[in-house]
Amino acid sequence: MNQIIFGTHAVFEALSVRPQDVYQVVVMEDRQSKKLKNVIEIAKQKRCPIEIKNRRSFEKWISQRTKGDVGNLTHQGVAIETRSKNYISLSELETLIQTKNKIFILVLDHLADPHNVGALLRSAACCGVDVVCFPKQGAAQLSPTVYKVAAGGIEHLALCRVANIRYLLSLLNKWQVKCFGLDMKGDRSIYEVSVPAKVAMVIGSEEEGFNQNVAQSCDEIVRIPMSSALESLNASVAGSIGLFEFAHRQETS
Structure with missing residues (x-):
């Protein structure tokens, strides 16, 4: 195609x-x-x-x-x-995880807005994310709009499409990748957690955040501390802040 x-x-x-x-x-x-x-x-x-x-x-x-x-x-x-850009398989993802000393994975859980997806892919490429995983259905795919907003970032990322995000997270756990969900209701701040060499950040949908099964599959749900002036940040803004913070902490740990 x-x-x-x-x-x-x-x-x-x-x-x-x-x-x-x-x-x-x-x-x-x-x-x-x-x-x-x-x-x-x-x-x-x-x-x-x-x-x-x-x-x-x-x-x-x-x-x-x-x-x-x-x-x-x-x-x-x-x-x-x-x-069309090739996607890597789950077996290829496992090989990457096992052969690299350090890996940073972004998991997009049913984000529907192509502008948010494109902005997150651009940020992911800028901060050194290795792989982006997203569902085959029920989410924005790699449309011309996503490519335009990503401004070339897609070309510098490995992409993996999966049938089920919960199943993916179970595999990442099995492969010794620690999974952090990013949500305003998280118990700890992103600035309080230690970031291991092999880590995944999971970002939920714009309207509903994580479903319960995905949240339970994460090792921990973390939040960006905010003043009470606004309820929450846009998904791509929050995700970008989390990505750059984790990338910095992973690099210096």
Whole structure:
């Protein structure tokens, strides 16, 4: 199955990391920016076919292939059609865990908003997460919007789709990965817990958080301490804070 990726950052990273998967690069004529020039230059270096379209043709092309999944996001005058990114299997995940001295895994438990998923994937890539796991159904998948918001971060992450998050957490426990759920009702602050070399952070859905089975499968539920002014943070903001804090603590422990 093919994937459409738009936006200069997302396209540039895909061309840099896996040019062999790119079928074509489509550029809107009369668009000029330093980043777009960099995209065209790397496409030429990687010998990827480039097609120039006028505004009307470009926007029709991208609309048809994304089935309208652009929303209010700007395409920045460039898009690519590429082979879908490969997912790793559970057995490959186990091998990674067993062979690495340190591993950081992000588990997304049924997040539905593609903007939240994209923002979390971008943060995950920035702070050095190794693998992101998410369910095959009942959650936002890797849509063009997710790719755009992630701004190229997806290309630097291993991705694993699973049928059941609770089952995944049971495997991680078996493989000696400590799983922390991030929720405003957590008993301890993220700043109070020790972060081991092999750790997973689990982030629940925007509306309902964790279901009881997932919460019970975590080793511990932790929270971000807040003033009482607001009830909670947006899922991607809270998740990003947790990711960077755990990454720092894991690095210095």
